[in-house]
Amino acid sequence: MNIKQRDEEVCPDEEEKDERMKSIYKYRIPSTRCSLRLPKDATILSFQTQNGVLVVWAIIDTFEEITEERNFRLLGTGRPIPEDVELNYIGTTQQSIEPPLVWHLFEERKK
Numbered sequence: 001m002n003i004k005q006r007d008e009e010v011c012p013d014e015e016e017k018d019e020r021m022k023s024i025y026k027y028r029i030p031s032t033r034c035s036l037r038l039p040k041d042a043t044i045l046s047f048q049t050q051n052g053v054l055v056v057w058a059i060i061d062t063f064e065e066i067t068e069e070r071n072f073r074l075l076g077t078g079r080p081i082p083e084d085v086e087l088n089y090i091g092t093t094q095q096s097i098e099p100p101l102v103w104h105l106f107e108e109r110k111k
Contacts, residue, residue: 020063029054029105032074039064047091047105054093054103071108076101085109 024045027036039060046057054074073087081087087106095101 020061022059023062024057025060026050026055026057029056029072029074033072034074035069035071037067037069040066040068042070044090044107047093049093049095049103052095052097054095054105056090056105073106073108075104075106077104 043059044056086109088109090105092104
């Protein structure tokens with residue numbers, strides 16, 4: 001399994017060129033409500049802060065042509081949890097800025 005940032009070009013080895021391949025990609029979480037277009041059936045592995053930036057890592061099929069929009073909510077500690085949408089918990093991370101923040105990431109459930 002390879003680890004790549006989503007905006008990097010994927011160049012599999014010559015022998016793997018025609019084979020389906022799973023890889024781990026990194027995606028930025030840019031705001032408290034965001035949508036990411038991910039390859040179909042991507043699996044979110046982790047939510048963390050990397051160099052001050054909020055990111056998730058996901059296992060994807062690098063040859064999957066079908067993508068799906070997935071919606072995420074980022075909630076700070078002590079903030080209200082919306083009741084108008086069902087949420088799946090992804091993870092929690094701390095952001096070392098002044099003042100330090102703790103973020104909790106949720107994915108909106110499909111209805």
